[in-house]
Amino acid sequence: MTQNKQATVFVRLKDGVLDPQGVTIQKALAQMGYDEFTSVRTGKFFELQIDAGAEDIDRKIDEVCSKLLANPVIETFEVKK
Amino acid sequence: MKVGVVTFPGSNCDYDAYAAIKHVMGEEVEFLWHKSEDLAGSDLVILPGGFSYGDYLRAGAIARFSPILGKVIGFAQSGGLVMGICNGFQVLTEAGLLPGALIRNKSLRFSCKQVYLRVENNQTPYTNACAVGDVLRIPIAHGEGNYYHFDGDIKALEESGRVAFRYVDHTGAVTAEANPNGSLNNIAGIVNEGGNVLGMMPHPERAVESILGSMDGIKVFASVRSALQAYKLVGEK
Numbered sequence: 001m002t003q004n005k006q007a008t009v010f011v012r013l014k015d016g017v018l019d020p021q022g023v024t025i026q027k028a029l030a031q032m033g034y035d036e037f038t039s040v041r042t043g044k045f046f047e048l049q050i051d052a053g054a055e056d057i058d059r060k061i062d063e064v065c066s067k068l069l070a071n072p073v074i075e076t077f078e079v080k081k
Numbered sequence: 082m083k084v085g086v087v088t089f090p091g092s093n094c095d096y097d098a099y100a101a102i103k104h105v106m107g108e109e110v111e112f113l114w115h116k117s118e119d120l121a122g123s124d125l126v127i128l129p130g131g132f133s134y135g136d137y138l139r140a141g142a143i144a145r146f147s148p149i150l151g152k153v154i155g156f157a158q159s160g161g162l163v164m165g166i167c168n169g170f171q172v173l174t175e176a177g178l179l180p181g182a183l184i185r186n187k188s189l190r191f192s193c194k195q196v197y198l199r200v201e202n203n204q205t206p207y208t209n210a211c212a213v214g215d216v217l218r219i220p221i222a223h224g225e226g227n228y229y230h231f232d233g234d235i236k237a238l239e240e241s242g243r244v245a246f247r248y249v250d251h252t253g254a255v256t257a258e259a260n261p262n263g264s265l266n267n268i269a270g271i272v273n274e275g276g277n278v279l280g281m282m283p284h285p286e287r288a289v290e291s292i293l294g295s296m297d298g299i300k301v302f303a304s305v306r307s308a309l310q311a312y313k314l315v316g317e318k
Contacts, residue, residue: 018187020263073230
């Protein structure tokens with residue numbers, strides 16, 4: 001029996017898009033004494049379980065990333081399998 | 082005019098919009114359920130404020146794929162009037178009907194207060210009852226209203242007069258202090274290329290009676306009414 005496959009999708013804000021959460025976390029770190037961390041950028045990741053019998057899956061992953069998981073105006077995505 | 086107000090799971094300004102149209106404007110209005118694929122003959126579709134689908138993933142991202150949106154997109158593409166308020170604006174950018182994106186407020190705080198908006202373009206179906214430079218007092222209530230777009234696209238938007246409203250101070254001046262969320266160029270509302278789709282973060286439906294602190298929101302709905310009347314007169318000729 002074939003095993004289900006898994007893909008992990010990382011979604012990041014594009015360079016230049018303000019990340020107020022990252023800025024706030026960086027400030028908190030500095031306040032805690034960790035001033036060596038000069039920048040923090042936040043992002044998201046998604047774990048997708050894929051039916052073992054699925055076909056054309058690379059194209060479909062790309063499709064769902066650009067349609068739903070990431071907003072191409074502000075974000076980029078990276079898929080790891 | 083006949084107005085359809087879309088209700089998504091998590092919409093919370095749908096009744097405000099309904100009441101503004103029915104009781105203040107005295108016009109016909111009906112709710113459109115998100116699972117429906119029928120716009121019920123609406124002349125104007127309002128995507129209201131709230132937290133559609135819990136704002137999961139990104140604000141507006143899931144609502145954009147709801148059954149009713151397919152019809153709304155077709156309606157907008159054929160020139161129909163579609164107005165997105167707050168979460169509705171977020172849905173319209175996610176759907177690609179309006180350019181850019183609405184990201185987290187620069188302050189990271191949810192901001193709920195009265196703000197001043199300056200009318201930048203009165204040649205739209207949503208602003209024709211105003212003069213350019215008019216200052217309207219209308220409330221905001223959002224955590225993700227920070228309008229963002231690429232530099233070149235912002236320039237194109239500005240040059241083609243597609244900025245409908247800008248955050249200003251009470252004198253009408255564009256200042257950093259008057260910008261409640263970090264939006265580029267203090268942008269509060271934009272229209273699409275055809276002018277028939279409007280997205281705005283402030284809530285005109287919450288500024289329609291004196292008890293609410295302002296009646297300036299009426300100008301937006303009165304503009305739509307006169308735009309539709311003019312359109313119908315042209316149609317009859």
